Amino acid sequence: MLDLLQRTLEGLLEAGPYALIGLGLTISFGVLRRINLAFGATALLAAYVGSWLHVRWGVPALGVWVAVIVITVMVGFYVEWMCFDIADDSVMAMRRQSSVALGLDAREASVLAVSFALWMQIEQVAVNFQPNHLHPFPDLSSKLNFDWGGIDLRPDRILVFLLTSGLIAGLSIWLKHSQLGLGIRALSSSQAAAQVCGLNVLRLRYIGTAVSCVLCGLASCAVLSMDGQVTPMFGMWVLLKGLTCALLGGLGSVRGVLGGAVLLGITEAHAQSLWGPIGRDAATWGLLLLALVVQTRPLKHPFFMQRRFE
């Protein structure tokens, strides 16, 4: 019983960074109406630059975190520009005022293909930039465990969980109560209506992209600082975790993503305990497939799905 509780709590602590990545993807989907497949590759390239700054120039942890977040935003905007501005000609048409937002979904397939190509391109750039397999990242992990009556929990994981929880709470409040938050939620709800109401759709898309990238960069730093290293698999890891949480949450609900992240974290922790690392990976893929097959929404309970971005 104690072991069950131990695994559940470990899974819960994992859920914090998962939720941040999932929220990043969800906001990106909300404002762009497209899944950004290059999301993980963006995080990988930024992490590699962070590692390089740390190893080559001795940049301290805080500087590396700032650099990773800035690079994630920069690469994120490159993807946004290449993939969602150039490939999606309806956006160009919106700029030229020759198309209404109602027609924006016409180029989904080409946007998805470009997004996939950018994933490959950015990952290749990262691997060429840092050809080795393992790259050190500023290690902030704790070597001590807290013992809470037989339950061992690492303080660094607790700290990351608290940090991410605070961020998510702040983000929810911002989305719910600020003018920009209202704009992003409105755009996510109906792009055509947003255009009609005079909302600056393109500006809101850029803000959404920036927020999404900052969340991704923060989550990357939190996870990598606990591991103390980056591998080429990190990009895939980010995309897989983010996509699973976002799809489980129904792509559009903060509560849904939180629920998805908790489900993913706890399922992975128990699978790891029962079947080892392969079982953990299998559980992740299984949840992703479940989300896709059941047309997602195992969490489509009114509590989770009540409103977009709440």
Added chain:
Amino acid sequence: MLEIEEIACSYGKIEALRKVSLKANPNAVTCLLGPNGAGKTTLMMSLAGILKPTHGSIKFEGQNLIGLTPSQIVQRGLALVPENRLVFPALTVRENLMAGAYLRKDKPGIANDIEQQLHRFPRLRERINQLAGTLSGGEQQMLAVGRALMSRPRLLMMDEPSVGLAPKVVAEIFGIIQKLHHEGTTIFLVEQNVHMATKVTQHFYLLQQGRVTFSGTPDQLAGDDLVKRAYLAGQSATA
């Protein structure tokens, strides 16, 4: 107040509007009639800044609107109630109204105007925290009108507000249009329901295949053979 001169608009090689000219006078209801595919919605989208005409000019209170973004056009004092309402389905009624005032900065004024819209549309007050996507068609239409009024427009443009609504709700919507007109709001209305439109309109235009083919008062409209054949004959039984 609104002067449209010879505007043309096309989707690729397809010409939707061919040198359309018309006017909307202040404190009046001007109605644009036309069958499906005549170019009515294209004209509304051009007025709202979503589409850019390839030719001609649109002047509002003397200022040219061509090339302005939808945000700038809302700031100039025009608001559109789009066809099929286009409310924000995942936002509450209150949030939809707030989105209508997105470009305004005066918080007390916004709160006051929300209260005013809820007074105007009591049914929206009952559903203030309900998601707009769960409202009935008529309630969504009221919300779309309320949302447009939240930007304090000097010209309210309404694109087929009666479409898809039950006759009782249509009568209610036209009652609201009449009330807005009596309050001094200038309205540019696009409609297919001629009988209801004649009750509130001071000047009619008829748009067919991208061209204006009629311009006149409700009396002139009633006496026009072409309009009679196209509209009034089929609708007199249902009026």
